[in-house]
Amino acid sequence: MNKKTRVAVFVSGSGTNLQAIIDANIPNVEIVVVVSNNPNAYAIERAKRHNIPVEVIDHRNYSSREEFEREIIKKLEPYRVDLIVLAGFMRILSPFFVRAYKNRIMNIHPALLPAFPGVNAVRQALSYGVKYTGCTVHFVDEGVDTGPIILQSVVPVYDDDTEEKLLERIHKEEHRIYPEAIRLFAEGKLHIEGRRVFIRD
Amino acid sequence: MNKKTRVAVFVSGSGTNLQAIIDANIPNVEIVVVVSNNPNAYAIERAKRHNIPVEVIDHRNYSSREEFEREIIKKLEPYRVDLIVLAGFMRILSPFFVRAYKNRIMNIHPALLPAFPGVNAVRQALSYGVKYTGCTVHFVDEGVDTGPIILQSVVPVYDDDTEEKLLERIHKEEHRIYPEAIRLFAEGKLHIEGRRVFIRD
Numbered sequence: 143m144n145k146k147t148r149v150a151v152f153v154s155g156s157g158t159n160l161q162a163i164i165d166a167n168i169p170n171v172e173i174v175v176v177v178s179n180n181p182n183a184y185a186i187e188r189a190k191r192h193n194i195p196v197e198v199i200d201h202r203n204y205s206s207r208e209e210f211e212r213e214i215i216k217k218l219e220p221y222r223v224d225l226i227v228l229a230g231f232m233r234i235l236s237p238f239f240v241r242a243y244k245n246r247i248m249n250i251h252p253a254l255l256p257a258f259p260g261v262n263a264v265r266q267a268l269s270y271g272v273k274y275t276g277c278t279v280h281f282v283d284e285g286v287d288t289g290p291i292i293l294q295s296v297v298p299v300y301d302d303d304t305e306e307k308l309l310e311r312i313h314k315e316e317h318r319i320y321p322e323a324i325r326l327f328a329e330g331k332l333h334i335e336g337r338r339v340f341i342r343d
Numbered sequence: 344m345n346k347k348t349r350v351a352v353f354v355s356g357s358g359t360n361l362q363a364i365i366d367a368n369i370p371n372v373e374i375v376v377v378v379s380n381n382p383n384a385y386a387i388e389r390a391k392r393h394n395i396p397v398e399v400i401d402h403r404n405y406s407s408r409e410e411f412e413r414e415i416i417k418k419l420e421p422y423r424v425d426l427i428v429l430a431g432f433m434r435i436l437s438p439f440f441v442r443a444y445k446n447r448i449m450n451i452h453p454a455l456l457p458a459f460p461g462v463n464a465v466r467q468a469l470s471y472g473v474k475y476t477g478c479t480v481h482f483v484d485e486g487v488d489t490g491p492i493i494l495q496s497v498v499p500v501y502d503d504d505t506e507e508k509l510l511e512r513i514h515k516e517e518h519r520i521y522p523e524a525i526r527l528f529a530e531g532k533l534h535i536e537g538r539r540v541f542i543r544d
């Protein structure tokens with residue numbers, strides 16, 4: 143029997159990407175813990191409904207980012223995590239944390255990186271006037287939304303789009319490519335060379 | 344009879360986009376002049392073959408950008424140009440020139456702007472590791488590749504791509520969307536609001 147890939151999903155909010163990953167039932171992947179910095183995140187309910195252990199680590203209880211992150215690392219230890227998946231996790235991870243899980247942290251961003259990094263990516267895209275945007279799954283490096291790209295998906299921007307309509311179109315693609323990226327990781331198919339990620343058997 | 348839209352195409356090199364625009368035979372569009380800053384540009388041969396007047400204005404004969412551009416404006420005058428189309432024109436136009444033809448200069452860029460502006464856009468995209476890139480037709484404003492976007496087209500980047508293979512895939516799309524953007528301009532369907540371009544009847 144193959145060893146399952148043990149995944150921790152980090153959340154702060156409603157957890158729709160968490161739900162998509164749960165629903166994808168990825169072979170040989172087990173979500174072993176959900177970590178939330180927000181004790182009121184709806185994602186916690188989703189985890190409980192699926193009997194996934196939850197660790198709430200409220201950043202407001204820690205005097206520094208490093209203290210907060212040391213606590214996360216400590217809490218993660220017994221779960222022997224192979225991969226951390228950021229799913230709407232609203233805290234920036236420091237280089238200290240990123241180095242501890244080098245090439246084992248994924249994030250999803252609602253734009254075709256390197257376009258529109260940072261917050262309000264959908265609003266940024268809409269007001270810039272691009273005709274296509276999308277979403278990007280990438281490994282997390284020490285910058286903000288700068289790490290090696292694993293998968294992207296493209297969606298059109300229509301003349302009569304609102305931020306809400308466009309976001310909905312992007313979310314649909316996120317819920318498709320995030321589980322796909324995790325599957326590729328679990329199957330050992332992702333190979334990082336410099337800043338490029340190649341998919342190989 | 345509708346008045347034809349009078350187009351000047353600016354070139355510096357081989358002129359494959361010029362050829363695509365000629366071949367598209369856009370209704371109600373007449374290429375009234377080809378301007379080259381390079382006396383040896385192969386694009387000049389293409390223009391002559393189609394009996395399009397050519398003005399060679401060699402930037403090396405002028406002591407400043409402004410002097411060079413004043414000469415272009417003077418040479419263009421008798422052609423009564425409605426639209427300037429940059430097709431591999433390798434000189435940056437100053438704010439002075441851009442203001443003289445405000446919202447009447449188009450450029451095409453081999454990337455999905457705002458990603459990878461400036462030179463070597465295809466190489467930039469490849470080494471960044473994006474999974475999709477493409478091309479962008481935009482109005483020229485006073486920045487480099489920053490003007491309002493008219494049309495974009497997306498192409499995939501494959502793991503085994505070379506710069507040449509990827510460039511070829513992008514060029515194919517350029518030759519499709521550049522004539523399309525000129526047609527929309529000629530039909531009066533492009534409406535600029537802020538930095539967004541809407542297509543309306």
